[in-house]
Amino acid sequence: MSELNLKYLTLGEEGFDQNLADMLSWESVSDGDMQKLVADIIHRVRKEGDAALMDYSAKFDHFEVESMDALVLGAAEIEAAFHRLPEDQQQALQTAAQRVESYHSKQLSKSWQYTDEQGVVLGQKVTAMDKVGIYVPGGVAPLASSVIMNAMPAKVAGVSSIVMTTPAPKGEVSDFVLAAAYVSGVTECFLLGGAQAIAALAYGTETVPSVDKIVGPGNAFVATAKAQVFGKVGIDMIAGPSEILVVCDGKTNPDWVAMDLFSQAEHSHDAQAILISQDGEFLKQVEESVKKLMPTMERADTILESLNSRGVFIKVDTLEQAIELINTIAPEHLELSIDEPEQWLDRIRHAGAIFLGRYTSEALGDYCAGPNHVLPTSGTARFFSPLGVYDFQKRSSLIGASAEAANELGKVASVLARGELLSAHAQSAEYRIND
Amino acid sequence: MSELNLKYLTLGEEGFDQNLADMLSWESVSDGDMQKLVADIIHRVRKEGDAALMDYSAKFDHFEVESMDALVLGAAEIEAAFHRLPEDQQQALQTAAQRVESYHSKQLSKSWQYTDEQGVVLGQKVTAMDKVGIYVPGGVAPLASSVIMNAMPAKVAGVSSIVMTTPAPKGEVSDFVLAAAYVSGVTECFLLGGAQAIAALAYGTETVPSVDKIVGPGNAFVATAKAQVFGKVGIDMIAGPSEILVVCDGKTNPDWVAMDLFSQAEHSHDAQAILISQDGEFLKQVEESVKKLMPTMERADTILESLNSRGVFIKVDTLEQAIELINTIAPEHLELSIDEPEQWLDRIRHAGAIFLGRYTSEALGDYCAGPNHVLPTSGTARFFSPLGVYDFQKRSSLIGASAEAANELGKVASVLARGELLSAHAQSAEYRIND
Known part of the structure; x- marks a missing residue:
């Protein structure tokens, strides 16, 4: 293992702004070859339907099937996976699902209507989407929590059909993932991955229903396919690598802070962990903890690579300065590991999720506190929100004039339409003028 | 002028579903040359800043300037344009702005917070975006209403900086458009158009501030540029050609219905106007009105082309059937030109804006009723909403555990993290377990 080589910055030093900007900078690469590959896959699924899906499953997932039946799991099979799990996992999934459901139910929007002084009926009718598709990546880690976090807001919104797709390499699919689908109200599961799964959800095939919106994380093929079908269906936000910003006053156990940083860094080599403190000595203590704990971690290689390439420790003079940096960084996850964190909330404008106090590790929010773990990354908390019930409801305006x-x-x-040279608009209004 | 050639469909006839689907079908063309052109423009604006903008203004808008000052209008200049307008236009703009502001203020979301049974503080903090950019197309029609509809929701949300860009061909800019900016709280206006304006808003130059979100209609260059900068900034929905669906029981003046159909058709050759009725005789009467009124219209050529290529008259047997078709079509604008329209609202799931009763022409909603006229097109009302205050607010989750x-x-x-093989997540939670 190579050596830890953390980047230290001090607010106010020459070049600070540029150095910080360089460390934060992240751009998704849009590769023409990838775009073409994905466009071809989507085209073929639209044209050939199920036949293309079975062919791609054989080719990409090494899963050869005689018919689509082998790629479809119904409600009974999803439930059966839940009952195969050990008791503690069953309970943990149910607790998480219940807490996530309870929090998200607070996000439900309701229709409203009023009649104004001119006697015009005005309103906003809120309805759930009909059909939603959840993409769940395959790969090493069975992302059960991702299923709960993507499906539950749709369930709470009242979406009647929530279908899931996940790749089944060599026919293998995780019981843990299926069990999470069971506790989250998923109605059907397709064993499909990659761009072909996204194409099937967007356009439908003989077996796979077309949906109104597709959400969930995925690799570059999945992300590119989602971008390409956007407009035909809705999609969730464009996600970059995950990040955490810990602001600490120096009074939290440095081992705790190091482990919180690790919990981001273990996601991927380009995940980002940032620590800000007024206490320069504390920054050093956390670095010592990092060095001490690193060798004990299962994903030490990934953690080291992430910390060396994108980790930053920032020394500030005051907590006020730290708060200002938060708004510059607009972090996905923000831990306020300080006394009385709530008193600073009014001044924090941009953050995906805010974890209040030393006891609130980000991991609680990732799994079971209640709020969603699908959060805006790479500074997009300036304009994106956590995934929520509002992502599965839509609005219709109501206008009724006597x-x-x-x-x-x-x-x-009439005056405005004529000003815009749109005379049919004007005349359509003028027909209803009677004085 | 060529002849009117309206398409008639009858629900239940052979091939109805496919014929309707063919008429509704619309896909934006993604042209590789256009993508490349736009990518090059964005790249150059990022690299050369103001110099690139001035060069593009000379090249595309035939507007040569010595310095960026000539491309910037401050608050005083925007206000001056308002005062140059005739009195009736000033009043109409102010009435529209006030009504739009009043309606949109009902959409404001507030922060909330609660403590659950386990003593966990949970909440959602709602904040306005800092900076928003509004794009306003040039071209023949000065789209004052578009300025109001795009800027006012941002103003109501509490966005502190709302900047506008609009092309100024040969240096000309419409007082009507600037006046609309004045009544909508726009803080600054840049005389920039096309992909270069979008690039400037997304990345900033020496003179143009970078914004958090860009909204507003535009030509293919603008739409492509918005798609390319999505992720760096937020954008509004992807808009197709405008459409109207009128459902009429046969008891409305056929001239009124014809003119309402024209008010969509006059937008563009690919705009879509659909009429549904249980009264086959009435459909014929509206066609007669169309023929009678067409020659009197200023935009007769566009109206005829639109009706001939995309217009549809549909005969159904019952109003129930008409309502089902609404949900299939998911129209941008829906006029319910029937008795007691409100009693049908519960069954209408997908529509951008619903106009209730014979007196509510779509034009009222386009200009001054209050709700937004930026609406989901091409069936995307299944998952998109009208532009609203919610598009300029974003949310941060709050979690505080004792x-x-x-x-x-x-x-x-811990159980869930270990199930997902994420041991740093697990350990970070386990550090805070004390029993």
């Missing part, structure tokens, strides 16, 4: 209201409003519309 | 709560939740997180 004859009198149409008479009055029609005059305004 | 030592006791961290002890309990930590056990759940």
Whole structure:
């Protein structure tokens, strides 16, 4: 294992802003070859349907099937996977699902309507989407929590059909993932991965229903396919590598802080862990903890690579300065490992999720506190929100004008439409003017 | 002028579903040359900043300037344009702005927070975006209403900086458009158009500030540029051609219905106007009105082309059937030109805006009723919403666990993290377990 080589920055030193910007910088690479490959896969799934899906499963997942039946799991099979799990995992999944459901139920929007002084009925009708697709990556880690976090907001919104797709390399699929689908209200599961799964969900095949929105993480093929079908269906936000920003006053156990940084860094080599403190000595103590704990970690290689390439320890003079840096960084995860963290909330404008106090490790939010773990990355908390029930509800405007209201409003519309040189608009309003 | 050649369909006839699907079908063309051109423009603006902008203004807008000052209008200049307008336009703009502001203020989300039974503080903090950019197309029609509809939700959300860009061909910019900016809280206007304007808003130059989100309609260059900068900034939905669906029981003046159909058709050759009725005779009457009124229209050529290529008249047997078709079509604009339209609302799941009753012409909603006129097109009302205040607010999750709560939740997180083979996540939770 190579050596730890953490980047230290001090607020106020020459070049600080640029150095920080360089460390934060991350851009997804849009590769023309990848775009073409994915476009071809989508084209073929639209044209050939199930036949293309079975062919791709054989080719990419080494899973040869005689018919689509082998790629479909119904409600009974999903439930059976849950009952095969050990008791503690069953309970943990149910507790997490219940807590996530309870929190998200607070996000439900309701329709509203009123009649204004001119007698115009105005309103907003809120409805759930009909059908949603959840993509769940294959790979080493069975991402059960990802299933809960993506499916539960749709369930709470009232989406009637929540289907999941996940690749089954050589026909293998994780009981843990299926069990998470069971506790989250997933109605059907397709053993499909990659761009072909996204194409099937967007356009439908003989067996796979087309959905209104596709959410969930995935590799570059999946992400590119989601971008390409956007507009035909809705998609969730574009996610970059995961990040954590810990602001600590120096009074938290440095081992705890080191492990919280690790919990981001273990995700991937380009995940980012940042620590800010007014206490320069504490930064050094955390570095010591990092060195001490690193060799004990299962994913030490990934953690080291992540910390060496993108980790940053920042020394500030005051907590006020730390808060300002938070708004510059707009972190995905923010741990306020300080006294009375709530008193600073008003001044924090940009963050995906805020973890209050020394006891609230990010891991609680990743799994079971209740809020969603699908969060805006790479500074996009400036304009994106956590995945939520609002992502599965949509709105229709309501407008009802009486004859009198149409008479009055029609005059305004007529002037504006004529100003825009749109005379059919104007005349359509003028027909309803009666004085 | 060529002849009117309206497409008639009858629900239940052979091939109805496919014929309707063919008429509704619309896909944006993604052209590789366009993508490359736009990518090059964005690259150059990022690299050369203001110099590139001035060069593109000379090249594309035939507007040669000595310095960026000539491409910037401050608050005083925007206000001056308002005062140059005739009185009726000033009043109409102010009435529209006030009504749009009043409606949108009902959409404001507030932060919330609670402590659950386990003593965990949970919440959602809602904040406005800092900076938003509004793109306003040049071209023949000065789209004042578009300025109001795009800027006002941002103003109501509390966005502190709302900048506008609009091309100024040969240096010309419409007072009507600037005046709309004045009544909508736009803080600054840049005389920039095309992909270069989008690039400037996304990445910033010496003069143009980078923003968090870019909204507003535009030509193919603008739409492609917005798609390319998505992720660096937020953007609004991807808009196709505009459409209207009128459901009429046969008791509305056929001239009114014809003119309402025209008000969509006059937008562009690929705009879509659909009429559904249980009364076959009425459909014929509306066609007669179309023929009678067409020659009187300023944009008769566009209207005819739109009706001939994408117009559809559909005969159904019952109003129930019409409602089902609404949900299949998921129209951008829906006029319910029927008795007691509100009694059908519960069954309508997918529509951008719903206009209730014979007196509510779509034009009222386009200009001044209050709800937004930026609406989901091409069936995307299945998953998109009207532009609203919610598009300019974002949310941060709040999680605060006491030592006791961290002890309990930590056990759940630990089981799930270990199930996902993420041991740093598990350990970070386990450090806070004390029993």
